[in-house]
Amino acid sequence: MKIFNTLTRQKDELKTIEEGVVKIYACGPTVYNYIHIGNARPLCVFDVLRRYLEWRGYKVEFVQNFTDIDDKLIKKANEEGITVPEVAAHYIEEFWVDAKGMNIREATVHPRATENIDEIQRIISELVEKGFAYTSGGDVYFRAKKFNEYGKLSHQPLEDLEAGARIDVAEIKEDPMDFCLWKGAKPGEPYWDSPWGKGRPGWHIECSAMAGRYLGKTIDIHCGGLDLIFPHHENEIAQSECANGCDFAHYWMHNGFINVDNHKMSKSLGNFFTVRDVAEKYGYEPIRYLMISSQYRSPINYSVDIIEQGKNALERLYTCRDNLDFALKNAVDGGDAPEFIATHKAAFVEAMEDDLNTADALGALFSLVRDINTYIAANNQKAGIEACIEVFDELAGVLGLVYNRKTESLDEEIEALIEQRTAARKAKDFKTADAIRDKLKEMGIVLEDTAQGVKWSRM
DSSP states (O other), X not given: OEEEETTTTEXXXXXXXXXXXXXXXXXXXXXXXXXXXXXXXXXXHHHHHHHHHHHTTOEEEEEEOBBOSSHHHHHHHHHHTSOHHHHHHHHHHHHHHHHHHTTOOOOSBOOBGXXXXXXXXXXXXXXXXXXXXXXXXXXXXXXXXGSTTTTTTTTOOHHHHHHTSOOTTGGGSSSTTOEEEEEEOOTTSOOBOOXXXXXXXXXXXXXXXXXXXXXXXXXXXXXXXGGGIIIIIHHHHHHHHHHHSSOSEEEEEEEOOEEETTEXXXXXXXXXXXXXXXHHHHOSHHHHHHHHSSOTTSOEEEOHHHHHHHHHHHHHHHHHHXXXXXXXXXXXXXXXXXXXXXXXXXXXXXXXXXXXXXHHHHHHHHHHHHHHHHHHHHOOBHHHHHHHHHHHHHHHHHHTOSOOOOOOTHHHHHHHHHHHHHHHHHTTOHHHHHHHHHHHHHTTEEEEEETTEEEEEEO
């Protein structure tokens, strides 16, 4: 598999530290509010990455954090008159409602920043001892210019980064480029005791601590959105590599931005949508479909028309899968797997091996659907239909799609009524047959008489 590596600016072949194992760290949300559709993209994209690698036989150790101490959480807690832990607990719970709605699998570990204070302090102490960090005014800062490779991820000259650095706290920093590792406590804020006084961790150090604790000093893949390249990921590299004396991550994957109606999503523009907002109107699965419908590094556009197109595309997938179940129920023994299965499966793998090209992988899945529909219209042999079901479920499963197929207890009642109608028609009791059809229609069930038998669907 080849991955576009932000660090090298080219597609690099994936070579893992440990054979057969992939260690992935994905930056998770700051839990002070509902997640927005911009957050949904890395969740969906890197969930597919994990699914694909596991499908290809790797053991994946996947860590995704929750930032549960931050200025935004403190502000939210003050606004609502509750504690910061209560804010975090509430929005982590709400996160899982949305994540599970989009069929996001739980990570191997979901660490919280507040559960890793000891590890955070250990790394900071090591950086201070080595001269990479210093204390000032109750804070601890990292000396960015002391790390000779600072800027290697964002590929910007140091002078350009320096020009954009914040200078509002320059009086307590040695250099505007320096960034905070530990923040001295302010009145009314949560704090932890430390060698530098009461305080709390800075944002960047959290991920270094959690990645190191759960995956080791060097990991295979670090994921996140383009907006995290600088300063967050750049700072993670600097502090991790200075503390540990080795590479932090070999591959860096960054997903593109989301626009809304071809404009950058922004609260000030009034085009800011949470996942919950969109799901209440269109459901969760169309959101997931949208997030993987383009190659992950490309920007994508959210609009009502595009989400509706996704709903229609999903309907094609569900219809095909339902048709397969119907065909299998009426199949006869015998047959072989159709030849087109191997062709479409190979196309799917080729797309995914090329920097997780989910757009082309979806194309391969829909080509498979087209040939399946043609095949089952003319064939009723069990082995061939079972082979079609197997590959459909595999490929859709890797993409995390078609996950809302539910068999309800009502189905048994429907099947019984259909059998009664079929028996009435054979007995030429058309009055009873029509009455049963009308009853099913009132239940929201539409019947279709086919050569293979009666097929039903919901209105």
